Amino acid sequence: MGQKQQPTADPIAEPKKRRRVGFSNIADAGVEAKECIKIYLVSRKEEVDSADSFCIDPIDLSSFFDEDGKIYGYQGLKITIWVSCVSFHAYADITFQSTADGGKGITDLKAALQRIFAETIIENKDDFLLTFSTETNLIRSIISSGEILKHKASNGHINNSNSHLEAANSDVEVVRMVVGSTAAGHLYSCLIPLVLLLVDGSSPIDVIDSRWELYVLIQKKPDQQGEIQCRLLGFTAIYRFFHYPESSRLRLSQILVLPPYQHKGYGRYLLEVLNNVAVSEDVYDLTVEEPLDYFQHVRTCVDIPRLLVFDPIQHAVSSVVSCMKEGKLSKKIHIPRFMPPPSVINDVRKSLKINKKQFLKCWEVLIYLALDPVDKYMEDYVSVISKRVKDDIIGKDSGTAGKRLIEVPGDYDQEMSFVMCRSQAGEASSVQMDENETTQEEQLRQLVDERVKEIKLIAQKVSVH
Template sequence: MAGINAMEKKLAEFKCDTNEAVCLKLVRFPEDLEDDGTTFHPEYSHQTFGDDEVAFGYKGLQVQLYYTAGNLSTFFKVKYSSKVTEKFECVEADDIEGKVRDIIPAGFTSNIDDFVSLLDKDTNFKPFGTLFHSYTVHNEEAGELTYQIYKADVTCPGFHEYHERLQTFLMWFIETASFIDADDDHWDFFLVFEKYNKDGETLYATVGYMTVYNYYVYPDKTRPRVSQMLILPPYQGEGHGAQLLEAVHKFYCNLPKVQDITAEDPSDNYVKLRDYVLAKLCQSLPSFSSGKLQHGFSEDMVREARDKLKINKKHARRVYEILRLRTTDMSDEDQAREYRLEVKKRLFGPYRKNQRELEKMKKCLRPEELVSHMGQMDTQVQHEELEKTYQEVVGDYRRIIERLAAQA
């Protein structure tokens, strides 16, 4: 037994955290290759390496995935200080290279000199598609930086191959990511680039992107649905997500055949971003004026949000709650109570639905089954959950209101 434990202990030394082992870079200059400050790591690696996000068989494992900043030409190499098969026979190391090859497209190089040559060619890279929005961001070190958003599709020469390289980032930064069939012409692609100068030349670096699928709505409308959205980690926290979502929303608002704009299985972070962008857009609509907000959620709000901004009723309701909170004096007991009841009335909807379903169950469940379902719907528990959810929602709304104030 002691021998087995000793062996297990030695083998445990050959386990690596794959979120640490995978090293990503967006490379602009050759010196970036040696600069640890340009390296970033995945948030997730379970889709490539398994749920425990561990690779077995190596010490000092480093999976180098470097991309040229513009065209995303790729360098891929697996390095390690020692491998388990060098010390223990009959023990097999994970096939790291095979696992990563499954998600990155062919055409990468494993030779660093070849990659530096690709870096030189990156100076010729130009964004795909049509420019439709530009903006600037102030950076304390670099001053005013210029960013541009382009709309592209599969007809753009070279875009298909570029998109295959771009979407590999999804696997590392979106928990439930999957690749899409980019050849389907219902897809729209929106790409964010930084425009910068190097030795007097204008160059472009990839910042992030969004994919949107255009669904048909009978008889003559479409419903654009946001599928994936990612701002690459070196650019996160600078407001690019809001710029992208607002620009895309306005783009579709100008198309008469668009009914409304939705999102597929949105993450919590996406919902918060969307709440901010839609509140920013709706705050100038007459039906959302401070005087009207205090009279409750109205059909005028639903209609104006839909007709002018392609916002559906569910999202318009959240915007109403955010903007009403901004105009509510929560230190005034009556105003605070009215607001709380207004939000809780919406939040209580799912509980009411559960109770209606319970009434139906009473007719077909055995007594012991009914008792178990009733236990799940205890009134006290409902009230506690409702209050907890309400406090979380209001906390999120307050952060959005602070952000709106900062942008004013």
């Protein structure tokens, strides 16, 4: 087969125009929502556009935008959002240089913001500023139908001084409201944007379910005219479960102290009031839904002083401490876990409403506090903590049963077909950390170190108070 004949070049022929095909090497990479959005909490209209306004930072906004959490199609995008602490309305100021579809479309900013703020967002800035005067009595009006709860200190006396709070000269109250009521439902609806933004992994509660209760933390302060104003500092949402035969269980589902008032003792104050409610109403217990580490720390710091003055556990703690002082536990093959007796666990739940899981976290702190001098027995104490952590993570080697997963055949999804059962004594657990023994030991050591550090921190804070 011959080659295709190439045309002969004509030196005097007019050169043909060539079409230039360009390929853009600039793709729209998008911008992270948190990089172009700033959210401010403001209590007065003068704080809007002010450099002194309180900025909520850091905050994760990725879940409210495209699948990868980015905004596309904008150049020089800047979104500033103000949220009123008076009416809880919001206003968004959106500016950008230009828009262009770079291959992933142009993000609908209005729709994205409404996924967060819904009907609380106001499009006109002047209307937003007007709410600072028209809605000034919103909180006072809403809580007027609620029940004011007195705070009772751990010694049993009513405490109205709030001396442990940074704002000692303020009048701080907790008001309980049933969410099924119109007022409480309206208040929670106003707070939903802050719940979505500031409470990890949260979703709005059912505002028509009367088993939900709001415990609203407010501060009463006179304004320049001498009129008492109510400022919302935070709240917690509690669900009241029925417990057979005629009791109830309280479960803390959401708790939020507004960012400007955090780290001032208000979260602790809320927890103390909830403990008082649980005891005074003789509920079965008070539990917490998936507590984060920081909240768990505060919760334990609240519970330890209550346990220290609870007589039924003193003998159990003293017994453990005596055993630990007898000899070198760290040199023994089998280290006991020193669990509290079941009767003590039950007494704590019945009298203090602290459930078993929480009490066991406090139990290790109580033992640490009772070891005097603690440095002398620290090696044995760490051995006991290490034994407990190892049992919890990879199962028990002997004496009692651990847990393991067994895969079973299934037509639906092989990866999701399993049953959980208890391992018999001596059986290996299928819960694994790392196949490398050295790495596994290092991971366990790190977990133990973190737990001991947390215990020491709690003990230090409790001793100071």
